[in-house]
Amino acid sequence: MKLTPTMQRCVLHWGEMAGRWGISRSVAQIHALLFLAPEPLTADAIAETLNVARSNVSVSLKELQSWDLVSVTHQLGDRRDYFLARKDIWEVITAIMDGRKKREIDPTVLVLRECTAEARKDPETPEQVTERITVMLEFLEEVSGWYDQIRAMPRPTLLKLMRMGTTVAKIVS
Amino acid sequence: MKLTPTMQRCVLHWGEMAGRWGISRSVAQIHALLFLAPEPLTADAIAETLNVARSNVSVSLKELQSWDLVSVTHQLGDRRDYFLARKDIWEVITAIMDGRKKREIDPTVLVLRECTAEARKDPETPEQVTERITVMLEFLEEVSGWYDQIRAMPRPTLLKLMRMGTTVAKIVS
DNA sequence: TTTAAATTTCAGACATTCCTGAAATATCGA
């Protein structure tokens, strides 16, 4: 896989953003490469193009698959795996948002449920604190539910809503 | 500052989530502590309560202030800084989202702008790749603009919209 | 000023995460 200067720039930038995005540089670079690549690539091709260890590519691809951003295809008469990234930018973003919700929000909701129950029983914990935890839990649960509803809406509807921007508010109020 | 078992649990959980949230454990724990604390705390009190170095608290508080999650107050006749976290959960979440947008999206939009310009001039870059980069840029810009609009809406309106869930779609279509 | 408290800076210790390369395992055709 030959990279033009522009493609290289994208891949490198993805790698630089990796830290902030909470993934490793390899994962980010591989994702950029597969996103740009016009056709599926083998793990070897990826390793060669990005100059990283073959095993690193294997692990990183597993992570990208766990994010539902990359899938495997095959070519007739070739038993190597060919990897392919989601190309639809909308699906890419929603996959990332789903993954983040699962990793960053859901565990906290579980703990907060236990904490509120515990706080209510415990007379030591100030009422104010219990209240604060409860409010946070309820808020997270409400946002979670709202997110699920939004996710279930057909894309054209969602797009239309987005394009309306603030005018929705005027209609519904 | 004495922590009840429930408060401790929250603080520790925040610390454990820190990695996934892209902040250091200290920053997360200090935020949890200040969020729960009924009143402002000095840096020394924080250091003592969480058993971390005083200097660490100083740096972490600076980061929390850069996120607009923590502010400084003073008590009459006391020249120490007293730190206070945003208590309104809605404001907390929007502050975090603003910070993430600034750190995780905005830099990429800038680079993608340069990349699309570059790709268009460069005949080497395949048309398909240029197109893909352009679509991604346009999508990010659209979402950014949409986010700004949403952020500017008065909170009660936004809450009403959220509570309506999918029924908004039926009304506008 | 001077002094003392409060805060910040920063070099290095520590911890964590990431990556590599070798070895083990899996897969498929012959």
Next chain:
DNA sequence: TCGATATTTCAGGAATGTCTGAAATTTAAA
């Protein structure tokens, strides 16, 4: 089944990020 190729696992090294404690700086009262 065997052999060749593809993939994964994993221990240890490299790189990065975090935290500490001492020293420097800032701040405000005396």
